Amino acid sequence: MSTLAVDSLTQVLAFTDEPPQLLPARQQMAFTLGFHIILVPFGVALTSLMLIANYRGLRKGDADSLLLAKRWSKVAAVLFAVGAITGTVLSFELGLLWPGLMGRYGAAFGFPFAIEGLFFFTEAIFVSIYIYGWDRLRPWAHFWAGVPVALASIGGAAAVIGANSWMNKPGGFTVRGGQVVEVHPARVFFNGAFWYEFAHMLLAAYIVAGFGVASVYAVGILRGRRGRYHRLGFLISFVTAAVILPVQMIVGDTIARYVFASEPRKFAAIELLPKTGTHVPETLGGILVDGEVRYGIRIPDVASILAAFKPSTRIQGLEAIPAEVRPSDRIVSTVHLAFDVMVGLSSILMLLVLWFAWLMWRRRPLERQTWFLRCCAPSGLAAVACLETGWMVTELGRQPWTVVGHLLTLDAVTRQGNVWPLFAAVLAIYVAVGVSAVTVLLSMRKRWQAEGDTGVEVPYGPQSGPRLADATAESER
Amino acid sequence: MPDVVVSFLFIGVIAYSLLAGADFGAGFWDLTAGGAERGKEPRHLIDISLGPVWEANHTWLVYCLVFLWTSFPTAFAAITTTLYLPLGVAALGIVLRGAGFAFRKASLRTPERRVYGVAFAVSSLLTPFCFGAIAGGIASGRVPAAGGGDAITSWLNPTSVLGGVLAVLTCAYLAAVYLYATAARLNATAARLNATALVHYYRARAFAAAVGTGIVSIAGIFVLRADSPRLFGELSGRALPLVVIAALCGLATMALLRRKVMRNLRVLAGGAVALVVLGWGVAQYPYLLGTHVTIDEAAAPSSSLNVVVGVAVVAGLVIVPSLILLFRLAVRGRLEPEEH
Ligand code: HDD
Numbered sequence A: 001m002s003t004l005a006v007d008s009l010t011q012v013l014a015f016t017d018e019p020p021q022l023l024p025a026r027q028q029m030a031f032t033l034g035f036h037i038i039l040v041p042f043g044v045a046l047t048s049l050m051l052i053a054n055y056r057g058l059r060k061g062d063a064d065s066l067l068l069a070k071r072w073s074k075v076a077a078v079l080f081a082v083g084a085i086t087g088t089v090l091s092f093e094l095g096l097l098w099p100g101l102m103g104r105y106g107a108a109f110g111f112p113f114a115i116e117g118l119f120f121f122t123e124a125i126f127v128s129i130y131i132y133g134w135d136r137l138r139p140w141a142h143f144w145a146g147v148p149v150a151l152a153s154i155g156g157a158a159a160v161i162g163a164n165s166w167m168n169k170p171g172g173f174t175v176r177g178g179q180v181v182e183v184h185p186a187r188v189f190f191n192g193a194f195w196y197e198f199a200h201m202l203l204a205a206y207i208v209a210g211f212g213v214a215s216v217y218a219v220g221i222l223r224g225r226r227g228r229y230h231r232l233g234f235l236i237s238f239v240t241a242a243v244i245l246p247v248q249m250i251v252g253d254t255i256a257r258y259v260f261a262s263e264p265r266k267f268a269a270i271e272l273l274p275k276t277g278t279h280v281p282e283t284l285g286g287i288l289v290d291g292e293v294r295y296g297i298r299i300p301d302v303a304s305i306l307a308a309f310k311p312s313t314r315i316q317g318l319e320a321i322p323a324e325v326r327p328s329d330r331i332v333s334t335v336h337l338a339f340d341v342m343v344g345l346s347s348i349l350m351l352l353v354l355w356f357a358w359l360m361w362r363r364r365p366l367e368r369q370t371w372f373l374r375c376c377a378p379s380g381l382a383a384v385a386c387l388e389t390g391w392m393v394t395e396l397g398r399q400p401w402t403v404v405g406h407l408l409t410l411d412a413v414t415r416q417g418n419v420w421p422l423f424a425a426v427l428a429i430y431v432a433v434g435v436s437a438v439t440v441l442l443s444m445r446k447r448w449q450a451e452g453d454t455g456v457e458v459p460y461g462p463q464s465g466p467r468l469a470d471a472t473a474e475s476e477r
Numbered sequence B: 001m002p003d004v005v006v007s008f009l010f011i012g013v014i015a016y017s018l019l020a021g022a023d024f025g026a027g028f029w030d031l032t033a034g035g036a037e038r039g040k041e042p043r044h045l046i047d048i049s050l051g052p053v054w055e056a057n058h059t060w061l062v063y064c065l066v067f068l069w070t071s072f073p074t075a076f077a078a079i080t081t082t083l084y085l086p087l088g089v090a091a092l093g094i095v096l097r098g099a100g101f102a103f104r105k106a107s108l109r110t111p112e113r114r115v116y117g118v119a120f121a122v123s124s125l126l127t128p129f130c131f132g133a134i135a136g137g138i139a140s141g142r143v144p145a146a147g148g149g150d151a152i153t154s155w156l157n158p159t160s161v162l163g164g165v166l167a168v169l170t171c172a173y174l175a176a177v178y179l180y181a182t183a184a185r186l187n188a189t190a191a192r193l194n195a196t197a198l199v200h201y202y203r204a205r206a207f208a209a210a211v212g213t214g215i216v217s218i219a220g221i222f223v224l225r226a227d228s229p230r231l232f233g234e235l236s237g238r239a240l241p242l243v244v245i246a247a248l249c250g251l252a253t254m255a256l257l258r259r260k261v262m263r264n265l266r267v268l269a270g271g272a273v274a275l276v277v278l279g280w281g282v283a284q285y286p287y288l289l290g291t292h293v294t295i296d297e298a299a300a301p302s303s304s305l306n307v308v309v310g311v312a313v314v315a316g317l318v319i320v321p322s323l324i325l326l327f328r329l330a331v332r333g334r335l336e337p338e339e340h
């Protein structure tokens, strides 16, 4: 290998051109994180829904609730396994794609991932115990074995967010001679952005899991499965999401003001604002072309009012960012549109929640509200879209920095080899894993409809036939 | 403190070698079990014995990665920018393997099962080979301090190939011993089970794998002497007692296998592997990379080290008991006695 390659780690800052690895590395990171994040709500929140159903079932001696809890635990196990697999890939990628980031700042922000690992491990173990525990543990002992699952997943999410929010609002470390020489772990973890991001993500997880599960049962009811079981499945999940969504909108609004106050670069991109000014209009839709806002609808003064309740609020525009580190028009437009999609879809979901509240108030029987159920069917996808676009705002809004103010993305990226083949392989495998996961879930559902709860084996779960001869006979069928 | 961190890191490496090693080895036997009909029983035993814990095992790997990047960030970056090819293959292998195993369990139809099974088995071979090769590359000093070392020869060299082959073989050996023990236990406890054939099946394979590992290890002495003189020197010096005890453990397992004695079998087999890995660690000390980067030079600031050590201690307190609970549950098939 050439001396250039050998020197690359120590001298990356000297490069200003864009390395060929940057594009595929970013695409791969975005794709794999975007994939992983869909699974997170199920680890975090589906397990809570499962505990709610379990609790109800035990309190009221309700077999339907218990059956829901049992099935949700198995769905959670399958999705948890996929989450674990894709998460492991992420930890490889942090090293393979972003050695500049890990090599220089691993000492500062690497440890939250250790905490995540701790929580994750705990969660994996108790998922196993919980699934094993059905029919093997006494009912309440079994319920309590499920509680660490939900708690550990929240802790895990907090840890990962600790790392991510640090990249947005780095602090708690001292650099000397290009090396991190001092670290204050608490200030790294509880950086300025942590609580905002954590609260928002946690609520998002409940919203995604809630609407996601509700979608499934809405479709089931529309297809004529009108029993109490489906009704309960819909209600437990939908009500959870419905209660949390308004809170999330308030939290989101608070975060937007926080971003205005302390991440002005990102806020300028969110508001699609080239020039600093007061009486800034809110632009709905629209993109940036050659530094000018095109298309889109402008509502006078609203952005300024939203930022600090006064039309005279001064908002910093993109022009205030030094030209070398100003995000490109493409990135700004994407951040802005992603933000619009997140807020737009949340508002539509909010209307759905209000419709539901009205139906309940008028005591309308759910099964006959065909139009309402039809509108519920895509609500899970809409929630996932909020999740994805929200992350696009956060991650793309940080560009061109990986660690804001400290490390440019083009200095974080690897300089070795060709990243495209790895990306292609990851893409192919993830598509296969995604398709398989869906197929497996569908076939689980089919078997549940056909033969009840026996015969469905899941990762983490026990073998349904512990005796070899029986089980072999079963797989011959 | 760096030494403490390295010890914790090495605990992770050993745990991963033992636990995931048995996992990977199961994939090896899955691959060699023959067609769907012939291989059904051996494969089913693999499903039964590894089902509940397969996944938690891989957390040890993440634990090692996290420890490395937090405590020795520049060395970590040097490793990933040099050994990115085997690391990439290993990562892909782990996804394929995990997915293959998870979905095979959840799907009943044979054609689907076969696809997932093949994914599981092939990646079970590739991944340990890559890890062995990575270890060889690091140990033989092929990772430059600044990273960006040769992408090919850093892991396709005599020491790495030796490491890779040994890794695959020890995995097969561990798995066969565990599977043999499981089959024997099922045979003894489940009255209606016809596992006698399986007991013989895995006993023969455990023995063969032990012999294979022994032969390659002996050949390895010569490879190391030629290719990594320093490593060889320390292995035959400071680390010699460990290597000798490891060899004795290996011989003892073979004796037990021949005489069909189950007592201590798994402990001895695991011990042999753990001691070899430990021997590598002792031989390499005080260097983190080859003979040019010491542990102290590569260490992160002490507060980072303190945090990870703290996390590791908490992990030990929380996870070890839960894990023991789970392993017992997996082995006994029930949880009741421990829970109350
Ligand atoms: C179901 C999901 C969901 C819903 C309904 C909303 N969000 Fe959101 N949003 C997220 C899911 C999300 C997220 C994916 O979880 C993000 C990415 C990072 C984060 O902390 O949360 C996010 C980020 C995010 C950010 C960027 C934070 C940063 O970069 O530090 C802002 C300003 C908002 N959101 C604002 C809102 C507003 C004003 C909403 C409603 C009116 C809203 N979000 C609804």
Ligand code: HEM
Binding pocket: A026, A027, A029, A030, A031, A033, A034, A037, A098, A101, A160, A161, A163, A164, A165, A388, A391, A392, A395, A396, A398, A399, A401, A402, A409, A412
């Ligand atoms: C702790 C969590 C996370 C960490 C440590 C992390 C880290 C990173 C890193 C290192 C990059 C590449 C460097 C860069 O482009 O700035 C990146 C990019 C990106 N991440 Fe995150 N990320 C996290 C969470 C997420 C999540 C959950 C998503 C979900 C969608 C996401 C979406 C993206 C996207 C879209 C990019 C690409 C940006 C681009 O095109 O440059 N991130 N992230």
Ligand code: HEM
Binding pocket: A036, A037, A040, A041, A043, A044, A080, A083, A084, A085, A086, A087, A088, A089, A090, A091, A094, A113, A116, A117, A118, A120, A121, A152, A153, A154, A156, A157, A160, A161, A164, A201, B058, B059, B062, B063
């Ligand atoms: C609680 C729900 C979550 C689960 C079950 C989960 C699962 C996992 C798993 C299993 C890993 C591999 C690490 C290991 O085995 O210890 C991982 C890593 C990762 N996860 Fe998640 N994750 C969760 C939350 C999140 C969130 C909220 C984000 C982003 C905001 C995220 C982003 C990442 C990243 C960047 C990694 C790679 C770094 C690492 O090794 O820890 N995860 N996740």
